[in-house]
Amino acid sequence: MKKTMFPYFFVLIPLLGIMACVFDSDNEGVSTLLDHEGLPSNYKVEVLTISDIEPSSAISHLDEYPYSGGLRAVLGTSFDLNHDLFLDIAFKDEDFFSGYSSDDSARGQLEFYLNKDFYSSKELTYKDSLPMKEELTLSYSWVLNTGSGKEFVDSIGSIYDTTWYRSVNSWDNEVFDTVYSVKIENFDSLVIFRIPEALVKAMQEVENACRLQLKISAKESGRLYRLNGSLSGQPPVLRLKGSNGTLTSVSPFRMAIKSSFINEGDYSKVLHGGGLRESLVIELPKEKIMSALSSFYGDEFPYVEGDSIDVRQLVVLAEIKIPLVEDQSKNTLNKPIQMVVRSNIDSLGENILKKEVYKINSDLVKEQGHPNMVFNGSDTLSLQITYGMRDFINRASRQDDFRFVIHLGFPVLRPNDPLYSDYINEDGDSIRFNFSHFDYVHYDLAPSLEQSMNLKLWLATKRGEGK
Numbered sequence: 001m002k003k004t005m006f007p008y009f010f011v012l013i014p015l016l017g018i019m020a021c022v023f024d025s026d027n028e029g030v031s032t033l034l035d036h037e038g039l040p041s042n043y044k045v046e047v048l049t050i051s052d053i054e055p056s057s058a059i060s061h062l063d064e065y066p067y068s069g070g071l072r073a074v075l076g077t078s079f080d081l082n083h084d085l086f087l088d089i090a091f092k093d094e095d096f097f098s099g100y101s102s103d104d105s106a107r108g109q110l111e112f113y114l115n116k117d118f119y120s121s122k123e124l125t126y127k128d129s130l131p132m133k134e135e136l137t138l139s140y141s142w143v144l145n146t147g148s149g150k151e152f153v154d155s156i157g158s159i160y161d162t163t164w165y166r167s168v169n170s171w172d173n174e175v176f177d178t179v180y181s182v183k184i185e186n187f188d189s190l191v192i193f194r195i196p197e198a199l200v201k202a203m204q205e206v207e208n209a210c211r212l213q214l215k216i217s218a219k220e221s222g223r224l225y226r227l228n229g230s231l232s233g234q235p236p237v238l239r240l241k242g243s244n245g246t247l248t249s250v251s252p253f254r255m256a257i258k259s260s261f262i263n264e265g266d267y268s269k270v271l272h273g274g275g276l277r278e279s280l281v282i283e284l285p286k287e288k289i290m291s292a293l294s295s296f297y298g299d300e301f302p303y304v305e306g307d308s309i310d311v312r313q314l315v316v317l318a319e320i321k322i323p324l325v326e327d328q329s330k331n332t333l334n335k336p337i338q339m340v341v342r343s344n345i346d347s348l349g350e351n352i353l354k355k356e357v358y359k360i361n362s363d364l365v366k367e368q369g370h371p372n373m374v375f376n377g378s379d380t381l382s383l384q385i386t387y388g389m390r391d392f393i394n395r396a397s398r399q400d401d402f403r404f405v406i407h408l409g410f411p412v413l414r415p416n417d418p419l420y421s422d423y424i425n426e427d428g429d430s431i432r433f434n435f436s437h438f439d440y441v442h443y444d445l446a447p448s449l450e451q452s453m454n455l456k457l458w459l460a461t462k463r464g465e466g467k
Helices: 008-023 027-036 094-100 149-157 161-169 197-203 286-297 362-368 386-394
Strands: 044-053 057-062 072-078 081-092 107-113 132-147 176-184 190-194 209-217 224-228 237-241 247-250 254-261 270-273 278-284 313-323 337-347 350-355 380-384 402-411 440-444 453-461
Touching: 044 286, 057 254, 057 270, 072 254, 072 440, 081 149, 081 247, 094 247, 107 197, 107 224, 132 149, 132 197, 149 209, 161 209, 161 254, 176 190, 270 278, 270 402, 278 286, 286 386, 313 386, 337 380, 337 386, 386 402
Parallel strands: none
Antiparallel strands: 044 453, 057 278, 072 081, 072 224, 081 209, 081 254, 107 190, 107 237, 132 176, 132 209, 237 247, 270 440, 278 402, 313 380, 313 453, 337 350, 337 402
């Protein structure tokens, strides 16, 4: 695909060279980087490596609260997780219901459009590729409210999404199981599910207008169906039909997904990706880091004079290296995945999580790929924690251990490309770095976190000539 070349292409290349110099401890390169960031450029830069650090704590958390399925929706299972789908539908059709209510052959079905962009991708090989043909057990539950007139329908649309998420979070209604034969030939196929007879009979009681809140589960699917959401431009459709030719079709106001564990177990160090609200918090012992700094500088750490904020040195770059043991980890799309890092820092007296900016060692990336990725064939995960470590050392008078947070990002199509983003090349071609859909994985970090880590600090110091 040809496009006009982005102007930042020419700016990024020389900056990558500066980044590579940082990793090589080249003072000229570091000075250029400090100047570029508006920081003093006359500091002496030294490197400190702290080996054999064992985490003082590491635990993951999955937020199982419902979230939007407006653009992209999923239904089914992925490794440890089940993903339920909720639809909120409201409509008025008095003429239709007058005939539908007395029709002995009344029926209904839900029609979903597949996420075509995902299933038609030629850039990936993945487990759930088309065609699909299987028996699928769906579990339905619902709440049906009746009303009258356009005002009733509009009142449903005015309900805040967050209010609706709260209501479906504790869903506890009668469940009806139905077995379907699913056959999906290609990415243009509709996924059609008949609705249970009990729901058809309930809909026949409607006289004028109704609100249907519907939950669909596929806990025995063994796979994940990626579907278009209510705001996608190709939303699902509920079709109600009668034997006399009566027909009505309506799409949901909104959709939601609730992801939760299928079985009880120890998932305290597991990440699942998929754009879920899930993260793993790692803490490193303060004493180990302070002791290494004291030995390195010959000063006392932590600094406790005055306001106890230590500005005798600046962390230019900080990198933690975690040995990888991936034997028990599984993915679907067979591509490396970015590990995104956020650090705890102090902002105006309040602790916040700040996303770390990843500085690229371009020479290393070309040879071995980006070191901040999993499923990349590497035995080490290298994560930059510069913002967090800078704040931690400056404010080391606090008693807390060093804490940072990781979660899985997007699958990567070009793990050896140092540009690290989508761009336009010199020929005007669009180059995609990330795949635009998340992978759903089981990434077990427990074996890795049982290994000792190495912390490397690039320090710009005000201590004269330094060591």
